[in-house]
Amino acid sequence: EPEVTQTPSHQVTQMGQEVILRCVPISNHLYFYWYRQILGQKVEFLVSFYNNEISEKSEIFDDQFSVERPDGSNFTLKIRSTKLEDSAMYFCASRSQAGAEQYFGPGTRLTVT
């Protein structure tokens, strides 16, 4: 069964450093998303991406964040200058053209020290 994959599973970085989180969505899906979950809190939407552009973003997704689909398979989230409060699980999700159901990847645990 096709699934969303994410790398790395765990990333430790120092405050102020840039990180890139990578995702490979399900192959025939066209809509891509990033969500995050701070420990003990709810899952929060960051950004949605369709047809090579951002379709929606939340207040969390400020100028420090960017997304890119550098090739036909990868979808990346870049945090330009990490802060302590960026420590969270970051989930990539994708969905097809046909349905509204979003399928989540296993997540990347980002720890900012």
Add this chain to the structure above:
Amino acid sequence: QKEVEQNSGPLSVPEGAIASLNCTYSDRGSQSFFWYRQYSGKSPELIMFIYSNGDKEDGRFTAQLNKASQYVSLLIRDSQPSDSATYLCAVNMRSGYSTLTFGKGTMLLVSP
């Protein structure tokens, strides 16, 4: 502010019982409703979705939607210890957009 509300639990049920999980949402224009299961330290796993008023059954799971009351529920029949997890209610609140708004989740504990 658009919200999805869930009782945080834990909801404790014995093995073999029916577990009933509830969710309310604030936006009357909400379109699509999802239940995800999340084991500790893992990602959300989609288990049910429902778009129309009424019941939708899939194996041991039944999702129920009442748009007039802005209420969606998940019933798990013949609960198993492996069902012990946090169940997240997610709602697509904006027509034309597919962003999901999540509740905080209800922890379910099924005892053998």
